[in-house]
Amino acid sequence: MGSIPKKTMRAQQYDQRDNKLHLNEIPVPEPREHELLVKIKCASLCHSDVMLFEPNEQNLILGQNPVTIGHEACGTVITTGSSEAAKKFKVGDGVGFLCAVDCCFDCHNCRNVHNAWCVTGKAKMQGFSVDGYFQEYAVVDARAAMVLPEGLDVKAAAPLFCAGVTAYHGVEDCELEAGQWVAVIGCGGLGHLGIQYAKAMGLKVIGLDIAEQALEQAKKCGADHVFNSIKDKDWKQKIMAITGGGVDAAINFTASKRSYDDCPSIIKPGQGLLMVVGIPREPLQLNALDIALGRYRVKGSNNGTCYNMRPAIEFSAKHNIHPHMTKFKLEEVPKMIELMNSHQAQGRMGVVFD
Template sequence: MKAQQYDARDNKLHLNEVPIPEPRDHELLVKIGCASLCHSDVMLFEPNDQGLILGQNPVTIGHEGTGTVVKSGSSEAASKFKEGDAVGFICAVECCFECKQCKQTHNAWCETGKTKMQGFSLDGYFAEYAIVDAREAMVLPQGLDPKSAAPLFCAGVTAYHGVEDCGLEPGQWMAIIGCGGLGHLGVQYAKAMGYKVIGLDIADQALEEAKNCGADHVFNSMTDQDWKKKVIEITGGGVDAAVNFTASKKSYDDAPDIIRPGLGLLMVVGIPRQPLTLNALDIALGRYRVKGSNNGTCYNMRPAIEFSAKHNIKPHLSTYPLEDVPKMVELMNSHKAQGRMGVVFD
């Protein structure tokens, strides 16, 4: 089969011919219907000190996928799936799924220390077929198509929990910082939950997408010098939560200025190359709170996907052939992409 593989020796992608893998007892072999590109995939190509670990080299990239079951293993979890099932899945594998960290925090912190992430330390989904752990998979709800739903299985789960975990009440104000691949979904989730939404970005096409998704107000934080003042005026003192989906450290530095003092929350989702800088006095005196949200586990994946199906949350997906994944990477790096980019397989 064909697979887009990252090779650290030249820091490039290569379209390679590789064997179709065989599932182990706890795994499924899935014919990929759709694989989509996430910003963390692009982090493979750039220096970072945020803990991104490359395992095998070369490695098939991609950790957002949906498809159709071709073959299943013999374990209890795998035997729940049958050939032809339309499925979505997330990428943490080789962990125990049973320890407190796996169940309540994230599989990355599994007490076994053996967790690997597909697309980084093991082969991912920009290939015609992929192996997935049956415990990380679910049958798609009615209304979700394996040819288009891939972005929901990282971007969707991440955006849903980034918004939902803020714990706001309907009618409160939320800022969505970064209205691209993650943020345009975040706007949809926030509106479906009854929040008033301000979209912030430096790309006008992303702001246009935010408006299309229902944002009440949008601002270009690069070209509008008064954007902070306007946000404070519109919200009557600041947003109740600011959810940052970007990889921009500057956007994190700016965020406290638009959060309602003493009540507001900064939700950390996007991962800049550099560590964040927080003012310890602000935190100690309760100017704002800081919380994090991650890309999901098998324990919180299902609510996000079922909410998406119920409320018709749809990713804006631009599609390309498998050969053009390097072009997709270039578009993401240049901030010229709108919504999510993906490959749809025959």
């Protein structure tokens, strides 16, 4: 079972009352029967975390206040609950996990859609409606956790347990064949992983971004061509020429509505796909005539459940796919958010704990 090491811990908590982060001292949680208490070794920042501070129209659900932010992490098991699922883990295991809690994990929606739509109506997401992972210890549902495969470092693999699973399925769910063209829009935290997955699947990749450092990273990750869609006024025509009529899929990892508006112009008519991954503040606007006449198809990709987590993580280990992560201290999370908002971050940013 193990034992809880101390009574309180530090946590970066968002407070709705002043729309700011506060480094608070809070109690170390105790695991329920189906949970694991995990010593967080690495927690990384996702754009969804930053949406807490922004006005948005995307139904971002908040719960307790203040709440510890962060929904990407890895750690080691400190103690376990008494359920069969929890007892599959042992103290000291290096684990990764997804953030859904208080759902059944067994209904059709949990198995085939997303835990957010669990038929119980009780699902919560850690980092939003209950405490997340920018804290020293966290409880996680054992049913949404897995032991890290050999080759993945518990202090570096945290981004795989949201960004990795999301990026992997963003590419995999396009159902392309080796040799086809894919555009990765947004080459940062999600996109740099998406490029690695796409190349490992044998696809030809065009990277699009407005930040030069992101495009340099895209090249390092294997992109065949990259374009700055602000500086290069002819980027659309160049993509059409390179691909012979358009990409087979455009995967948008950004929170930019404008980038979504630009996507149809580079997709191959009649068979191309727009894969929706990134969530802009405003709802998307699609031309109904384009869809009705089959100019392109639109699809979304599940950003991670315990049922599609393992294939993504095992693929990452097998193909040596690692997130590029800049390390920070817990008290520097506000700085991480500033860097993300100013588009100065490269890859992922994470807090590494002792």
